[in-house]
Amino acid sequence: MEYLELDMNLTDEQIALKKAVHKFAKEVIRPAAIQLDALADPGDVLKKESIYWDVMGQMKKLGYHTVFIPEHFGGMGLSPLELHIFWEEIAWGSAGFAVSLGVDTFPSFFASLIGEDALIKNIVEPFVNDTGCNFIGCWAITEPDHGSDMLVAGTPYFHDPKITGNVRARREGDGWVINGQKSAWVSNGTHATHALLFLNIDQSMGMAGGGIAIIPLDLPGISRGKPLNKLGQRELPQGEIIFDNVRIPGWCMVAEPDTYEAMLDMTLATANACMGAFFTGVARAAFEEALTYSRERVQGGKLLCEHQLVQKKLFEMFMKVETCRAISRKAMVYNLSNTPPRTEYSIASKVYCTQAAFEVAHEAVQLFGGYGVSKEYHIEKLFRDTRSALIEDGSNDVLGLAAAEAILRNYGA
Ligand SMILES: Cc1cc2nc3c(=O)[nH]c(=O)nc-3n(C[C@H](O)[C@H](O)[C@H](O)COP(=O)(O)OP(=O)(O)OC[C@H]3O[C@@H](n4cnc5c(N)ncnc54)[C@H](O)[C@@H]3O)c2cc1C
Numbered sequence: 001m002e003y004l005e006l007d008m009n010l011t012d013e014q015i016a017l018k019k020a021v022h023k024f025a026k027e028v029i030r031p032a033a034i035q036l037d038a039l040a041d042p043g044d045v046l047k048k049e050s051i052y053w054d055v056m057g058q059m060k061k062l063g064y065h066t067v068f069i070p071e072h073f074g075g076m077g078l079s080p081l082e083l084h085i086f087w088e089e090i091a092w093g094s095a096g097f098a099v100s101l102g103v104d105t106f107p108s109f110f111a112s113l114i115g116e117d118a119l120i121k122n123i124v125e126p127f128v129n130d131t132g133c134n135f136i137g138c139w140a141i142t143e144p145d146h147g148s149d150m151l152v153a154g155t156p157y158f159h160d161p162k163i164t165g166n167v168r169a170r171r172e173g174d175g176w177v178i179n180g181q182k183s184a185w186v187s188n189g190t191h192a193t194h195a196l197l198f199l200n201i202d203q204s205m206g207m208a209g210g211g212i213a214i215i216p217l218d219l220p221g222i223s224r225g226k227p228l229n230k231l232g233q234r235e236l237p238q239g240e241i242i243f244d245n246v247r248i249p250g251w252c253m254v255a256e257p258d259t260y261e262a263m264l265d266m267t268l269a270t271a272n273a274c275m276g277a278f279f280t281g282v283a284r285a286a287f288e289e290a291l292t293y294s295r296e297r298v299q300g301g302k303l304l305c306e307h308q309l310v311q312k313k314l315f316e317m318f319m320k321v322e323t324c325r326a327i328s329r330k331a332m333v334y335n336l337s338n339t340p341p342r343t344e345y346s347i348a349s350k351v352y353c354t355q356a357a358f359e360v361a362h363e364a365v366q367l368f369g370g371y372g373v374s375k376e377y378h379i380e381k382l383f384r385d386t387r388s389a390l391i392e393d394g395s396n397d398v399l400g401l402a403a404a405e406a407i408l409r410n411y412g413a
Contacts, residue, residue, distance in 0.1 A: 021064075045227065139195070170201075232387055304367065364383075
């Protein structure tokens with residue numbers, strides 16, 4: 001089932017990219033995600049023989065982990081529009097695999113943006129050349145005591161010295177020493193080999209006194225928690241990371257308090273833009289499930305899709321999916337092409353697309369009747385996956401407050 005591409009300027013290569021990634025999402029990613037979602041113990045997702053490794057390995061062999069890395073560093077170097085096309089299709093297959101692959105890229109993507117020799121040699125090159133899941137990234141920001149207040153720069157409490165992160169770095173010689181704990185929500189935290197780690201350096205500045213380090217996770221003093229058991233995106237392994245007097249070399253610290261807020265804002269703009277693309281794909285997946293089912297199920301002597309009330313619901317779902325794509329493509333193209341980004345547009349994309357995906361999945365479950373809540377049909381998983389997305393990458397309420405501040409600051413000023 002294919003949607004009508006409204007962008008008539010897509011090149012043949014971009015159309016071919018969309019088709020190839022969709023085929024992979026349909027034949028490889030989605031069946032594996034369904035299989036992993038059904039495992040009762042989330043620890044089993046990461047067992048040696050788990051299909052998780054097979055899917056991630058296939059993506060590495062295809063170079064999908066390098067979509068953000070410029071060609072001159074050996075990556076695929078997709079344009080912002082191509083990135084949107086790519087992520088929509090991957091997440092159409094599975095939101096959990098999209099997030100796992102998305103955070104996998106984060107340490108190396110940042111290292112490639114900064115471009116210093118030590119980062120290219122120690123991070124970007126081994127990541128790009130990895131074809132066997134030997135280099136897996138994660139983005140570690142959330143802490144047991146800090147979620148929303150850690151993620152969004154520019155809030156009234158961001159400069160309050162009484163509110164600081166628990167993971168802290170102090171200078172020692174040419175390097176740094178890290179102590180503290182990141183929460184069980186860190187995607188890939190269970191098995192990542194490297195982290196893009198957000199931490200606190202200067203407590204007198206509150207959350208604004210932060211820093212960002214790109215670090216290997218096999219250093220002495222690092223330990224992990226158990227894989228998190230949760231409602232949605234169960235194919236995505238998540239777990240806490242604990243730092244006990246962990247020594248890192250100086251080149252690993254890529255941002256200190258003077259640049260921290262700008263870097264945090266850029267990270268959120270990128271991550272939320274990706275979430276908009278992901279959940280365009282998930283909304284579309286849920287809509288397509290509903291459309292297919294409505295063409296099969298007969299009630300009152302007619303197919304569901306022949307009842308006018310059902311037709312109206314299908315139209316409303318379709319409209320939401322198309323609006324998701326319209327806003328999330330524009331936000332991604334703008335914010336991945338401009339520095340500094342206009343983060344309020346990425347937030348609008350994330351909040352709109354995740355909410356719309358949740359509503360589409362909810363309506364689709366209703367259309368399936370009793371089968372909608374049975375494990376037999378994929379729509380039940382999509383419903384759980386979209387529910388998690390309203391909190392993931394920033395709760396939609398708090399993101400909305402942050403965007404409102406940016407709108408008041410920027411719009412017409
Ligand atoms: C599937 C998934 C994947 C994730 N992946 C990662 C990852 O890769 N790395 C990582 O570090 N983290 C990750 N997270 C964590 C995620 O970023 C946090 O869950 C999110 O930022 C919210 O933080 P919290 O859970 O601590 O909720 P809290 O911040 O404690 O918020 C709880 C509630 O209070 C409300 N609230 C908070 N502050 C305010 C306020 N000022 N005004 C009004 N209401 C407020 C919120 O809206 C929310 O409803 C993930 C989470 C999920 C669900």
